Amino acid sequence: MKxxxxxxxxxxxxxxxxxxxxxxxxxxxxxxxxxxxxxxxxGRPEQVEVLLKVLGMCSxxxxxTLGNHDYESGHAAELSRLIGESNVxxxxxxxxxxxxxxxxxxKGFCGGFDENLANSFGEELFKAWVTEGILEAEALKDELQxxxxxxxxxxxHYAPIRATVEGEPPEIHAFLGTSHLARALDExxxxxxxxxxxxxxxxxxxxxxxxxxxxxSLPVLKHEGFRQPYYIVEV
Numbered sequence: 278m279k280x281x282x283x284x285x286x287x288x289x290x291x292x293x294x295x296x297x298x299x300x301x302x303x304x305x306x307x308x309x310x311x312x313x314x315x316x317x318x319x320g321r322p323e324q325v326e327v328l329l330k331v332l333g334m335c336s337x338x339x340x341x342t343l344g345n346h347d348y349e350s351g352h353a354a355e356l357s358r359l360i361g362e363s364n365v366x367x368x369x370x371x372x373x374x375x376x377x378x379x380x381x382x383x384k385g386f387c388g389g390f391d392e393n394l395a396n397s398f399g400e401e402l403f404k405a406w407v408t409e410g411i412l413e414a415e416a417l418k419d420e421l422q423x424x425x426x427x428x429x430x431x432x433x434h435y436a437p438i439r440a441t442v443e444g445e446p447p448e449i450h451a452f453l454g455t456s457h458l459a460r461a462l463d464e465x466x467x468x469x470x471x472x473x474x475x476x477x478x479x480x481x482x483x484x485x486x487x488x489x490x491x492x493x494s495l496p497v498l499k500h501e502g503f504r505q506p507y508y509i510v511e512v
Contacts, residue, residue, distance in 0.1 A: 284473025314344025315436025421465025440482025
């Protein structure tokens, strides 16, 4: 299976032409399109409706997670409902098997990486912030472990490793992802993982367990010199 992976589409009203081009190219090059969050620019229903109208004409399966931008206007539940009524498979603490390949997805969250991983200590607000990242990672691990397929693909928005956020200011690394997600990929037996969110990050890295991780944010793909607005991985 050839997977066209992208992220940070940031759909606005008036973006139909740009999105049509993405879909047409993905159908030509891949068997499946995976979108790692930030489907919309401000999380407004009219924005996701533009995206879904275009994706409705896509002849290959489509998987997506939500991103932080999709939560911006307080309509994440409505966006999820609209996506659920479309031909797009929303991966939100959930999994799907397509042509014997398993896909699991979560939005993910913050928390930092490696020796700078935040600890749940102090104020309740800070504990809640740390705990959210842990819960997202646990959900991803559980979903991956439930898959009985040989290949297990993870679709995220937040980064699981420091390597793919390198290039962003170090001061904001903790807000771009968490190593808890990397642990989930390793313990869940992931084959490969895709994410976005870090627009100025790096393209590729690996978890400590050797899982390849690709930052497929549109700005990163453009910086890497890819002609198409996605990256193809074959599993």
